[in-house]
Amino acid sequence: MRQFIVLGHEAPTDPDFSLDALPSEAGRLDVLCRCVTAALLLSHGIRTGVRVHLVLQDEVTIRFDGETVRNLNPDERSTAALVRTALEAKDEAIGHQPATPAPGVSLRRMGFEETLGSAAEGSTVVQLHAEGDPITDLDPPSDPLFVLSDHRNFTDAEAALLDGYANHRVSLSPERLHGDQAITVAHNYLDTAGYDHY
Amino acid sequence: MRQFIVLGHEAPTDPDFSLDALPSEAGRLDVLCRCVTAALLLSHGIRTGVRVHLVLQDEVTIRFDGETVRNLNPDERSTAALVRTALEAKDEAIGHQPATPAPGVSLRRMGFEETLGSAAEGSTVVQLHAEGDPITDLDPPSDPLFVLSDHRNFTDAEAALLDGYANHRVSLSPERLHGDQAITVAHNYLDTAGYDHY
Numbered sequence: 137m138r139q140f141i142v143l144g145h146e147a148p149t150d151p152d153f154s155l156d157a158l159p160s161e162a163g164r165l166d167v168l169c170r171c172v173t174a175a176l177l178l179s180h181g182i183r184t185g186v187r188v189h190l191v192l193q194d195e196v197t198i199r200f201d202g203e204t205v206r207n208l209n210p211d212e213r214s215t216a217a218l219v220r221t222a223l224e225a226k227d228e229a230i231g232h233q234p235a236t237p238a239p240g241v242s243l244r245r246m247g248f249e250e251t252l253g254s255a256a257e258g259s260t261v262v263q264l265h266a267e268g269d270p271i272t273d274l275d276p277p278s279d280p281l282f283v284l285s286d287h288r289n290f291t292d293a294e295a296a297l298l299d300g301y302a303n304h305r306v307s308l309s310p311e312r313l314h315g316d317q318a319i320t321v322a323h324n325y326l327d328t329a330g331y332d333h334y
Numbered sequence: 335m336r337q338f339i340v341l342g343h344e345a346p347t348d349p350d351f352s353l354d355a356l357p358s359e360a361g362r363l364d365v366l367c368r369c370v371t372a373a374l375l376l377s378h379g380i381r382t383g384v385r386v387h388l389v390l391q392d393e394v395t396i397r398f399d400g401e402t403v404r405n406l407n408p409d410e411r412s413t414a415a416l417v418r419t420a421l422e423a424k425d426e427a428i429g430h431q432p433a434t435p436a437p438g439v440s441l442r443r444m445g446f447e448e449t450l451g452s453a454a455e456g457s458t459v460v461q462l463h464a465e466g467d468p469i470t471d472l473d474p475p476s477d478p479l480f481v482l483s484d485h486r487n488f489t490d491a492e493a494a495l496l497d498g499y500a501n502h503r504v505s506l507s508p509e510r511l512h513g514d515q516a517i518t519v520a521h522n523y524l525d526t527a528g529y530d531h532y
Contacts, residue, residue: 159409166409179510210512211357211364212410309525312377314408320518327507
């Protein structure tokens with residue numbers, strides 16, 4: 137399985153935002169929506185062996201499972217509507233019990249540390265870093281877990297936590313990519329390296 | 335310069351569409367908007383040496399020039415608003431005279447054949463095709479021009495026209511990618527192959 141954790145530092149944790157103002161009122165939720173679709177969608181298909189974790193303000197994590205997700209479309213607005221539906225069910229998430237508002241979409245009251253610890257089990261944790269080695273120097277890892285931030289950098293605490301888990305530190309490009317672009321490039325690296333794709 | 339032509343088979347040629355319904359009422363304009371931003375935007379930066387041509391229903395072409403474009407944001411809605419602004423100025427495009435409704439955004443009354451013929455001058459035309467050779471087998475071309483279709487396949491006439499211009503026929507991935515994903519992968523190939531990037 138391929139996994140992606142994306143940190144949303146300003147993303148909403150309540151559903152009271154407008155779908156008409158994702159970059160402003162909804163704390164750059166547009167960035168996170170593009171990451172979800174870049175990770176899970178192909179042209180006319182879903183990557184069933186992919187899981188995406190959106191960590192919202194270190195408070196809740198919304199998970200999208202490619203194996204079971206339905207009604208995921210490539211546009212930002214409909215993906216944001218799925219996020220809003222998940223947040224509307226937040227009260228159903230109690231302790232470690234997730235809310236499961238839609239097929240393949242679940243919400244947990246977990247921040248970055250707990251989400252990373254859980255997703256990292258059995259995974260190869262790949263830290264994306266401008267000064268890392270080119271990813272093409274790396275043999276395709278099994279069950280890779282990529283961790284990305286939104287439009288803001290990792291905080292020092294997040295970076296330190298990630299350092300503790302990272303098996304590899306790699307660079308995808310000499311350019312500074314958006315999160316969704318980074319996900320697309322990471323997938324392409326795995327797809328073309330002959331790694332079993334899903 | 336890197337150029338991308340993207341064909342929008344159902345995209346609007348008039349500005350009377352809602353920004354709230356891009357995938358439906360606006361004929362999958364969301365697809366084209368993602369292609370524009372994938373081609374032109376980096377994280378906190380613009381690719382100044384890139385030009386994107388959106389061909390709408392073989393009737394008008396909206397061009398985005400990275401060198402001069404302003405106010406281009408990564409979300410679909412604001413990019414669609416730029417397209418709408420361009421279409422509102424359509425009456426100013428007369429004959430070969432473009433309308434220039436915003437910095438770096440111009441509209442011409444040109445279909446695919448004329449747009450391709452013009453953009454191909456001095457360019458290396460790269461046809462993206464599932465059965466093409468892997469792009470990594472190709473030495474990075476100078477001044478590449480990539481031609482893509484939206485969510486629909488090329489028509490037979492479009493494919494035949496493109497065949498006549500194509501210098502190379504390459505595949506980007508064993509997977510079927512969305513247009514914006516294909517653009518991101520093509521950029522990454524050029525970026526990491528040491529091709530002068532802009």
